[in-house]
Structures are given as C-alpha cells and as structure tokens.
Amino acid sequence: MKTSKRISYSISITILAVSAVFWIILLFNPGGIMTVKHCHMTLQGASKASLQMMLKxxxxxxxxxxWTLMVLAMMLPKLIAPVQYIYGRSFKNRRFWSALLFIFGYTAVWIVVGFFMNALIVGLNLVMPNSFIPAIGVGIIAAIWQFSPVKQRCLNRGHDHIPLAAFGPEANRDAVMFGMMHGIWCVGAGWALMLFPMLLPAGHNLAMIVVTFIMISEHMEHPRFPRWHFSFRLKLLHIIIARTRTNLKTALNLN
Known part of the structure; x- marks a missing residue:
C-alpha cells in the first residue's frame, strides 16, 4: 500500500513538474508562437494577398x-489519474512505455483538432484583426456549452477506464486507444474553453490559466446525469480552500 501511494505521488509530482516547464515556455513565448501576428494590408481587407502574408x-x-505546447501545459495535470490507472494495471517493465503511448494518443487527438482550430483562428484574425468580438462570441458559446447535457456526457465518458492488455502489441494498442478515447471526450468537453484564450488579442496568458483551473476542476467532479446543470464545478477551489484552512489551523495549534 505504501509503495502504491509513493508511486501515485511520484506520478503526480512528475506530471506537474513537466506541465510547469511547458507553462514557463508558454509564458516566455519564444518567437511569439502563442500570438498571431497581423499583416497591415488594410486597403485590401481579407484578401488572398492578406492571407498569404498572414501565413508567411x-x-x-x-x-x-x-498549440501543442498549450495542450501539454494545460492538459497534463488532467492525465494524472489515467496515468496512475495505467501504472496500477501494467507490469513494472511496461508502465512508463504504456503511459507515454497513452499521452501520445491523447495529444494526437488534440493536435488534429488544433489544425482546424488554428485555421479558424487565422481566418477570424484575417477578417477582424485585433478584435475582441471573436473571443466574446466563443466565450458566449463556451458558457452555454459549459452547462449543457452534451458536455456532461463528455465529462462522464472521460472517467471511463478501459481494460488494458498485459503483453505485446495488444498492450501498445490499448494504451494508444485509451489515450485517443480520453482525448476525444476531453475535446468534446473543452473545445470552446481551449479556443477562447487563443482568440484574445490581449490577456491570453491569464485566460489560459483561468481555463486550465476550470478544466482541471471539472475533471475532478464525479459523473452526473446529463442535463442542463448550472454548476461552476469548482471542486479544485474547494480543495485548495479546505487544505489552506487545515494548514492554518495546524500552524496555529503548533504555535
């Protein structure tokens, strides 16, 4: 039991540390990869020449x-429980490899979606450069989607943990498929939230942090019956407050 808890703790710390590294890269934004640069061909508007210049x-x-860096920074903490599940049901010599295949399958789904997301982002920035209107529109959609029964179904399915083969190619296949299915349901739950920060002409770093907090928090909630449910799913905030109160009480009692 102690060994199992130690492994789970090590997994959590490792994933959070890797996520933190990706966050540092994002916040420093080397080469401006997290911002869409605009061409100033205002006389031609949303023309073919403007599109070519923007793509250049x-x-x-x-x-x-x-996009990939953003996905890894924001989503890795959500994968702690599935990776712990893989470690608990895999032979010792396969655990790390199976976990990597799971993360690969999960990330691959978001990368495919990211291609279409980026096409939409470029198109909207071409038509309305430096405008908050696209972000506001997606923000409204995200708010509606947040409380919808469809999103709740996706969140529920995100808790599914499929059986994993123990040996050979079947084990590799199951790990990848587990990651892909987890990614599909994660995309279904959070596509609008992920798109929102990318459309902001300013303040996207703060928006990414807020969105990450929301997505991790809602993933920690227990499955619910799919229906329109106006809940902000702030379990992570409640946990942080409870632990802070406990630590303060402990510190005061020691003094």
Missing part, C-alpha cells in the same frame, strides 16, 4: 507548435 508571418509549423 504565422507559419503553420509555429501555430501547431504553440
């Missing part, structure tokens, strides 16, 4: 690199 200033490779 914002190569697809840079956009996808920024």
């Amino acid at each position: 200033m914002n190569p697809v490779s840079d956009l996808m690199m920024g």
